[in-house]
Amino acid sequence: EPEVTQTPSHQVTQMGQEVILRCVPISNHLYFYWYRQILGQKVEFLVSFYNNEISEKSEIFDDQFSVERPDGSNFTLKIRSTKLEDSAMYFCASRRARQGGEKLFFGSGTQLSVL
Amino acid sequence: AQKVTQAQTEISVVEKEDVTLDCVYETRDTTYYLFWYKQPPSGELVFLIRRNSFDEQNEISGRYSWNFQKSTSSFNFTITASQVVDSAVYFCALSDTYNTDKLIFGTGTRLQVFP
Numbered sequence: 001e002p003e004v005t006q007t008p009s010h011q012v013t014q015m016g017q018e019v020i021l022r023c024v025p026i027s028n029h030l031y032f033y034w035y036r037q038i039l040g041q042k043v044e045f046l047v048s049f050y051n052n053e054i055s056e057k058s059e060i061f062d063d064q065f066s067v068e069r070p071d072g073s074n075f076t077l078k079i080r081s082t083k084l085e086d087s088a089m090y091f092c093a094s095r096r097a098r099q100g101g102e103k104l105f106f107g108s109g110t111q112l113s114v115l
Numbered sequence: 116a117q118k119v120t121q122a123q124t125e126i127s128v129v130e131k132e133d134v135t136l137d138c139v140y141e142t143r144d145t146t147y148y149l150f151w152y153k154q155p156p157s158g159e160l161v162f163l164i165r166r167n168s169f170d171e172q173n174e175i176s177g178r179y180s181w182n183f184q185k186s187t188s189s190f191n192f193t194i195t196a197s198q199v200v201d202s203a204v205y206f207c208a209l210s211d212t213y214n215t216d217k218l219i220f221g222t223g224t225r226l227q228v229f230p
Contacts, residue, residue: 010194031216033217040222041222042206042209042220042221042222042225043160043206043218043220044217044220045217045219048216048217055216056216056217058217089158091160098216103162103165104150104162104218105162105163106152106160106161107159108157108158108159109158109159109160112156113183
């Protein structure tokens with residue numbers, strides 16, 4: 001089965017530093033997402049992206065966050081100035097179509113630790 | 116507002132026991148989708164099933180079965196003859212079809228299957 005690929009699997013950074021989390025969605029998918037999971041808590045939606053623009057974002061996704069699809073394959077999440085509370089597992093996801101029942105494929109996540 | 120409740124935070128069983136994971140949802144939409152995802156210790160999110168709100172037929176896939184009851188807004192998941200490899204966190208999630216394409220996750224149920 002096709003996979004969503006995320007790199008790195010673990011990222012450690014100092015508070016205030018910028019980080020970029022990378023994702024390669026499934027090649028024929030058009031809708032891209034970032035979710036995050038703080039340790040031991042539920043998975044939360046951050047942002048959805050389609051046609052090179054953000055289609056929806058949550059309250060968590062403030063000005064410190066940005067997303068980009070710099071080329072035809074990568075989808076990135078940038079955190080400009082990391083805070084301790086940004087420590088979480090970040091999941092990238094993609095799907096072929098927007099309909100609510102369309103299967104969402106998740107990557108294996110990037111564990112971000114902010115020190 | 117949409118909400119998913121998984122009241123069981125942790126369940127422990129011995130191998131070969133049957134176990135049911137509860138999921139109760141809230142939505143004002145008449146058309147919506149429900150999902151179950153598995154998160155093994157390795158951290159990735161593995162899709163198990165999706166069900167649309169018009170299809171109340173129960174589904175069985177091997178040792179897994181799902182009981183969707185619209186009258187009680189529940190979408191419970193049963194593992195028959197549990198195995199150690201079933202040990203994971205299981206998330207129930209909800210998506211409507213019109214206003215948003217994000218998934219709303221429950222807080223998850225950690226299942227531990229002991230040999």
